[in-house]
Amino acid sequence: MAKKKVKKRKLKFKSFLRFIIFLALISLFVMYLYNTKINSIVVKGNSLYSDWEIIKLAGLDKRPSTMKMFSSQISNKLEDTPYINKAKVKKEWFTEVTIEVEENLPLFYYVPNSKTVLSNGTEVEDNFPVPTLINYVPNKIYAEFLKEMNDTDYGIVKRMSEIKYDPNDVDEERFLITMNDGNYVYLTLNKFNKINHYLEIIKEFDNKKGILYLDSGEYFKVFE
Numbered sequence: 001m002a003k004k005k006v007k008k009r010k011l012k013f014k015s016f017l018r019f020i021i022f023l024a025l026i027s028l029f030v031m032y033l034y035n036t037k038i039n040s041i042v043v044k045g046n047s048l049y050s051d052w053e054i055i056k057l058a059g060l061d062k063r064p065s066t067m068k069m070f071s072s073q074i075s076n077k078l079e080d081t082p083y084i085n086k087a088k089v090k091k092e093w094f095t096e097v098t099i100e101v102e103e104n105l106p107l108f109y110y111v112p113n114s115k116t117v118l119s120n121g122t123e124v125e126d127n128f129p130v131p132t133l134i135n136y137v138p139n140k141i142y143a144e145f146l147k148e149m150n151d152t153d154y155g156i157v158k159r160m161s162e163i164k165y166d167p168n169d170v171d172e173e174r175f176l177i178t179m180n181d182g183n184y185v186y187l188t189l190n191k192f193n194k195i196n197h198y199l200e201i202i203k204e205f206d207n208k209k210g211i212l213y214l215d216s217g218e219y220f221k222v223f224e
Contacts, residue, residue: 030067037063040096047154048083048103057081058089058099066094074099082124107149108163112136119150131160131177141165141173141189148192156195174215186215194218 041060043051055061058074071089078087078101086102104118106128115123116130137145145165149157162178166186173189183202187195194214201212201220210222 036066036094038066038069038095038097039063042096042098044098044100046101046103048105049101054078054099054101057084058087060097066091082122083118085120105154106130107146107157108133108160117146121146129158131157131163133163133165135165137165144173144189145175145192148189151193153196156198159198171215182209184211186211186213188215191215 038060041051041055043054046054049057052061057078059069059077060074071091074089074097075087078084078099083104083106084101085104088100090098090100092098104120104122106116106118106124106126108130109116109127109132110123111132111134113123116126116128117123117133159180160177161180164176164178165174166176167174171188175187175189175192177185177187177195179185179198181202185195185198191214198212205220205222208222210220212220
């Protein structure tokens, strides 16, 4: 019987060597990334917290490896804080991180509950330099008032000193606001956004003090 020839496959040494080198390069690159630390952090949208406080809350104060802190981890850490609604984290070139936060701003101190109310309706024990809502507001009206306060320019909110729910026979959604500069403003919920123009309106009266009626008529009554 004729013997069958057995073909021996030669190991393609060059191909194998290229594969090993490729794996080695990938491993070196991963190790490089794992040991590369974040060296640039930009924070945007913050007013309650300083940049450094945001960095600490995010767990980036010790400049960890870019591979040890994923964007989702950083976002979750920040969003666990009651004063941050959302946190967007973007990484560039593995060493640069940009954090953009949407803060849950304190709007007013609600005397009936002895709590500070945040923009999402959460009530907290902490005190902030915000206006004081001095009396009880019925639930339905309170919900709309919270929405209107949340939509008000925050620079104007910080100019408010005291807020009183002050309904009359004409409008049950009427409020009286005492401003830090000594003026008073009457507002109704359906015209609440007019308070955003407060500074422009007051300029027309040469710094005189009085009562600004934005609930009806839109006129300014100067104190005698």
